[in-house]
Amino acid sequence: MTAVATADAQLLRxxxxxxxxxxxxxxxxLLDGDRGKAQDVVQETFLRAWRNPQVLDQSxxxxxxxxxxxxxxxxxxxxxxxxxxxxxVTAEVPDRADADRTADADRIVDRQLVLSALRTLSTxxxxxxxxxxxRGASVAQAAQxxxxxxxxxxxxxxxxxxxxxxxxxxxxxxx
Amino acid sequence: xxxxxxxxxxxxxxxDPFATDAGAYLLGxxxxxxxxxxxxxxxECDACAARVAELRPTVGLLANVTEADLAGLDDVPGTxxxxxxxxxxxxxxxxxxxxxxxxxxxxxxxxxxIALAVVLGTQPWSHSSARQPTADARPMIAVAASxxxxxxxxxxxxxxxxxxxxxxxxxxxxxxxxxxxxxxxVVDRAGxxxxxxxxxVRPSGDTRFTSGTSLPLDxxxxxxxELPDGTPVLxxxx
Numbered sequence: 001m002t003a004v005a006t007a008d009a010q011l012l013r014x015x016x017x018x019x020x021x022x023x024x025x026x027x028x029x030l031l032d033g034d035r036g037k038a039q040d041v042v043q044e045t046f047l048r049a050w051r052n053p054q055v056l057d058q059s060x061x062x063x064x065x066x067x068x069x070x071x072x073x074x075x076x077x078x079x080x081x082x083x084x085x086x087x088x089v090t091a092e093v094p095d096r097a098d099a100d101r102t103a104d105a106d107r108i109v110d111r112q113l114v115l116s117a118l119r120t121l122s123t124x125x126x127x128x129x130x131x132x133x134x135r136g137a138s139v140a141q142a143a144q145x146x147x148x149x150x151x152x153x154x155x156x157x158x159x160x161x162x163x164x165x166x167x168x169x170x171x172x173x174x175x
Numbered sequence: 176x177x178x179x180x181x182x183x184x185x186x187x188x189x190x191d192p193f194a195t196d197a198g199a200y201l202l203g204x205x206x207x208x209x210x211x212x213x214x215x216x217x218x219e220c221d222a223c224a225a226r227v228a229e230l231r232p233t234v235g236l237l238a239n240v241t242e243a244d245l246a247g248l249d250d251v252p253g254t255x256x257x258x259x260x261x262x263x264x265x266x267x268x269x270x271x272x273x274x275x276x277x278x279x280x281x282x283x284x285x286x287x288x289i290a291l292a293v294v295l296g297t298q299p300w301s302h303s304s305a306r307q308p309t310a311d312a313r314p315m316i317a318v319a320a321s322x323x324x325x326x327x328x329x330x331x332x333x334x335x336x337x338x339x340x341x342x343x344x345x346x347x348x349x350x351x352x353x354x355x356x357x358x359x360x361v362v363d364r365a366g367x368x369x370x371x372x373x374x375x376v377r378p379s380g381d382t383r384f385t386s387g388t389s390l391p392l393d394x395x396x397x398x399x400x401e402l403p404d405g406t407p408v409l410x411x412x413x
Contacts, residue, residue: 008266016259024258025251039255040412043316046262047269111239118240119248126245132204133234134242139204151195158198158226165233175233 011053015046019064022116023071026171029112030075037078045071062170068116069172076105110173117167117175125160132157197226201234261317268314268325268344312342315400315409324357328398328411336389337361339371339398343382357408361388362397373403 023045028038045067049056056063118126131142132153139157143150168175193216199205200213217224312327326343341359358373371386388395400409 004270005267008270009263012262012266013259016262020254020258024254028251035252035255036412039258039261040316042254042258043262043265047265050262050266051269107239110236114236114240115244115248118245126248129202129237130242130245132199132202133237134245137204138206139199139209140206142204153204154199155195157202157204158195158230161198161201161230161233164237165230168233168236173236175236 008050012046012050015049015056015063015067019067020046022064022119023067025119026068026112026116027071027075029115030072030108041071041074041078044074065170065172068113072109072172076109079105113168113171113173114164116171117164117173120167120170121160121163124156125163128153128156128160129164191220191222193220193223197223197230201227201230257317264317264325265314268327271344272327312340313411315398315411318399318407318410324400324408326400326409330392330395330398330411330413332392333387336387337392337395338385338387340385341383341400356403358401358403359386360399360401361390361395362399363390363394364396366396 020042023042024038027041027045028035031037031041048070049063049067055066118129121129127146128142131137131145132139137145139150139153142148143153146153148156165175193213196205196209196213200210205213213223217227312329315326315328317325324343326341329340329342331338331340339359339361343357356373359371361369361371363369369388369390371388374382395413397413398411399407401407
């Protein structure tokens with residue numbers, strides 16, 4: 001291989017090894033489990049990074065945030081162009097249908113961003129959110145379930161939310 | 176990755192007994208007495224009010240997921256084994272095309288050209304027999320983990336259906352013993368396969384192959400190159 005080809009391979013290999021798992025989970029989720037389409041989107045995302053390697057060197061924002069943002073835009077563009085295809089036009093009032101679809105897209109993207117961000121949280125942080133948010137436990141109940149002092153449950157809940165907020169922003173979202 | 180941010184809102188103020196209450200407050204996990212006390216405290220403590228404001232949108236986003244989602248968080252299927260080999264192949268192919276002076280446009284630009292052709296309902300380049308610019312071609316994606324063949328496909332709406340132009344490159348040096356016969360098919364939006372023909376790739380050098388189908392462009396779901404036994408090699412999804 002030439003030096004250029006070797007550098008290409010190395011950049012793609014590094015991007016793949018560091019980010020493919022997280023990006024794949026995010027995109028498969030966005031596409032409701034469609035692995036074929038996810039493969040197209042993830043490949044296109046990595047190739048865009050490879051074509052513009054300077055975006056990965058920018059000190060502002062992480063490479064992962066850039067990749068997630070690009071993948072999200074590719075998926076949303078596909079949704080929009082699918083919507084424009086004549087065979088999908090329905091009798092719905094267009095403005096209303098567009099608004100619904102945009103709201104749907106936002107909801108789907110937010111949901112997958114939160115799931116991807118939650119994947120980066122420690123077990124302790126996930127557990128305290130599970131008890132205090134999803135199961136509706138009080139601090140006292142969670143303290144008993146987890147065998148922790150109440151003060152620890154409170155501070156863990158606080159730090160879990162902060163870690164989640166930072167993780168969502170690292171993935172290109174707004175929290 | 177686990178981040179413990181520090182800064183002015185870091186709730187480590189030993190002088191403020193409420194400093195770590197904002198999270199539990201937003202999650203609705205404080206007891207009724209604690210919640211009343213914290214709410215009263217918020218009115219006079221800017222730091223706690225700022226912590227609540229900082230974390231409120233995050234709690235709002237949690238409404239998008241369920242307890243079952245949290246339990247299944249790590250049950251995501253792994254990436255496809257073909258992903259990296261296919262990426263390397265596409266990059267190598269694109270690099271080679273750039274070297275030969277053919278502009279590689281992103282798929283969005285290609286899609287725009289195709290969409291324009293559909294909207295106009297005409298051929299985008301009306302001097303019909305002239306060779307199409309290759310700029311609207313998109314790289315086909317490897318389906319098999321490794322394939323000696325890479326190709327760009329350009330789909331053009333015609334009055335009679337869709338023209339499919341393939342620009343194939345056979346990486347002979349890496350796969351000296353591999354078969355060189357391929358066949359082309361399109362899959363329509365209903366999932367029906369339409370065989371279009373077969374050709375042989377010369378062991379070195381490129382092959383240009385033009386085919387066509389009576390299917391209108393918007394009815395084509397995918398274009399696929401297969402081995403003679405039907406094993407898919409490359410695919411372009413639309």
